[in-house]
Amino acid sequence: MKIIEVRNLRKQYPDHLAVDDVSFDVAEGEIFGILGPNGAGKTTTVECVAGLRVPDAGTVRVAGLDPRTDRDRLRRVLGMQLQSATLPDKIKVWEAMDLFASYYPDPADWSELLDRVGLTGKRGTSFMKLSGGQRQRLSVALALVGRPRVAVLDELTTGLDPQARRDTWELVEQVRDSGVTIVLVTHFMEEAERLCDRLAIIDAGKVVATDSPAGLIAQVGAEQRIWFRPSAPVTDDVLLALPEVRDVGRNGARIVVSGSGNLVPALVLALARHEVVPMDLRIEQATLDDAFLALTGRQFS
Amino acid sequence: MTKILYVELKLHLRQWPVLMFAIGLPVALLLGLGLSVPSMTRLNEASGERPLDTQMPSAMVLLALLTLGCSVLPAVLSTYRDQGVLRRMSTTPVHPARLLAAQLLIYLGIAMVTTALLIGTGSLVFGTQAPRQWVGFVLVLLLGTAALLAIGLVIGALAANGRVAQAVGSAVMFPLMFVGGVWIPREAMPDVLGAISDFSVAGPFTQALRDTWAGHAPQLPHLAVMAAGLAIFGGLAARFFRWE
Numbered sequence: 001m002k003i004i005e006v007r008n009l010r011k012q013y014p015d016h017l018a019v020d021d022v023s024f025d026v027a028e029g030e031i032f033g034i035l036g037p038n039g040a041g042k043t044t045t046v047e048c049v050a051g052l053r054v055p056d057a058g059t060v061r062v063a064g065l066d067p068r069t070d071r072d073r074l075r076r077v078l079g080m081q082l083q084s085a086t087l088p089d090k091i092k093v094w095e096a097m098d099l100f101a102s103y104y105p106d107p108a109d110w111s112e113l114l115d116r117v118g119l120t121g122k123r124g125t126s127f128m129k130l131s132g133g134q135r136q137r138l139s140v141a142l143a144l145v146g147r148p149r150v151a152v153l154d155e156l157t158t159g160l161d162p163q164a165r166r167d168t169w170e171l172v173e174q175v176r177d178s179g180v181t182i183v184l185v186t187h188f189m190e191e192a193e194r195l196c197d198r199l200a201i202i203d204a205g206k207v208v209a210t211d212s213p214a215g216l217i218a219q220v221g222a223e224q225r226i227w228f229r230p231s232a233p234v235t236d237d238v239l240l241a242l243p244e245v246r247d248v249g250r251n252g253a254r255i256v257v258s259g260s261g262n263l264v265p266a267l268v269l270a271l272a273r274h275e276v277v278p279m280d281l282r283i284e285q286a287t288l289d290d291a292f293l294a295l296t297g298r299q300f301s
Numbered sequence: 302m303t304k305i306l307y308v309e310l311k312l313h314l315r316q317w318p319v320l321m322f323a324i325g326l327p328v329a330l331l332l333g334l335g336l337s338v339p340s341m342t343r344l345n346e347a348s349g350e351r352p353l354d355t356q357m358p359s360a361m362v363l364l365a366l367l368t369l370g371c372s373v374l375p376a377v378l379s380t381y382r383d384q385g386v387l388r389r390m391s392t393t394p395v396h397p398a399r400l401l402a403a404q405l406l407i408y409l410g411i412a413m414v415t416t417a418l419l420i421g422t423g424s425l426v427f428g429t430q431a432p433r434q435w436v437g438f439v440l441v442l443l444l445g446t447a448a449l450l451a452i453g454l455v456i457g458a459l460a461a462n463g464r465v466a467q468a469v470g471s472a473v474m475f476p477l478m479f480v481g482g483v484w485i486p487r488e489a490m491p492d493v494l495g496a497i498s499d500f501s502v503a504g505p506f507t508q509a510l511r512d513t514w515a516g517h518a519p520q521l522p523h524l525a526v527m528a529a530g531l532a533i534f535g536g537l538a539a540r541f542f543r544w545e
Contacts, residue, residue: 050392082388085386095311102305103395104393104394
């Protein structure tokens with residue numbers, strides 16, 4: 001079921017056209033990524049979705065609500081984490097949770113939420129004394145305290161060290177698993193590839209493509225290569241018979257298969273039918289970077 | 302709303318040096334000047350009262366309000382805006398105007414506490430009388446506080462960031478202290494200055510405080526200037542206030 005529908009969104013700022021023509025749907029329960037370079041119009045897009053900006057043209061529906069006319073009801077179903085918003089320096093973690101909980105008619109139990117984001121030990125700490133990762137986790141907790149159906153997370157992991165970034169990713173997956181639909185705005189390819197069920201690539205105010213990360217990579221026809229050592233002899237014909245396979249090569253005991261699409265499952269299933277197990281399996285895949293390059297004709301960053 | 306007020310109050314109390322300055326300085330000045338400057342306790346033949354009776358404490362109420370309105374309020378507001386605190390709140394069902402309202406209530410409360418301390422100090426140490434036309438006094442205090450805080454809101458609305466707000470606040474604060482009679486009593490002002498003072502919100506405010514303190518009704522033109530100030534600056538603040 002679609003929980004967010006965006007159609008032909010357009011937003012003009014005095015000096016430039018931030019969003020030209022953006023359309024996408026988000027299904028309930030997925031992590032939907034909005035990926036693009038800095039200045040592509042990602043933040044403006046989600047701000048229109050969240051009702052913080054009024055678009056010049058186009059329609060937005062969130063759980064059937066129009067952000068322009070159902071402002072209050074929208075804010076109860078959509079929680080948002082902002083790219084550059086902080087809290088007062090001296091507010092304590094528990095006070096911020098308690099305060100934000102009071103903004104909603106039916107808030108979540110905030111001490112349980114703090115536990116989920118791993119900040120129970122920091123509940124008495126002032127905001128200014130939190131690390132970057134802790135601030136982001138608090139920010140996620142605050143976005144969830146109103147029991148939203150959709151959480152928008154804007155550049156959640158920017159400025160975090162690799163460990164804090166991975167912890168935050170795990171948290172986002174947990175939130176999705178609890179049934180909250182997530183719109184994740186990011187300019188990190190790796191993050192989008194790892195987290196998103198589906199994503200829209202935005203460049204210069206336009207959606208270039210929308211698909212799953214694997215689908216996007218496959219869409220640009222990028223090849224995958226699989227290396228393995230078969231547990232029993234297997235002929236090239238068995239592998240070449242698969243539509244996904246383009247070429248088969250051998251290197252000693254190892255076989256190298258090149259192809260595209262759902263190459264890995266097709267290959268593994270075909271081998272299983274011949275009672276062959278692929279040992280030491282190694283996969284070399286194209287990445288979203290390759291897809292971005294192919295779709296926009298230029299390097300990502 | 303109660304929770305916002307409560308949290309904001311706690312946040313302000315954690316900034317206690319700022320509050321000590323706003324509340325403590327006027328009280329300390331009243332005490333210090335009253336005890337050390339002989340002319341403060343000398344009867345003025347023309348007005349029939351000592352400067353300590355109504356003039357000095359009224360000026361100190363103005364000082365406290367100008368500190369809050371022109372310095373603390375614009376700084377806190379523009380910091381909240383710069384850091385995105387107001388913007389973050391606008392993603393919730395509660396409008397950030399509530400946060401603003403909580404701030405104004407807190408400053409109003411601080412103004413009341415400071416005034417009460419000034420009255421208490423005066424009567425305990427110098428044997429001055431509490432405001433005799435007290436209903437009028439409270440009304441004047443409320444109206445003047447609202448008008449002066451509205452000036453602070455305009456500064457906070459127009460200043461680009463916290464530092465600009467501080468600078469503009471000081472630039473507004475010192476002339477208002479001057480024409481409001483913090484340094485020279487209004488009756489000692491030359492004609493031109495007196496005329497400026499009459500229309501400065503600060504001047505009518507201290508004068509109306511003194512009138513009601515001494516037991517008279519506040520003068521209508523003074524109330525009118527304060528009400529006009531509240532309307533004009535309140536309107537400007539509402540027109541130019543930015544949440545982000």
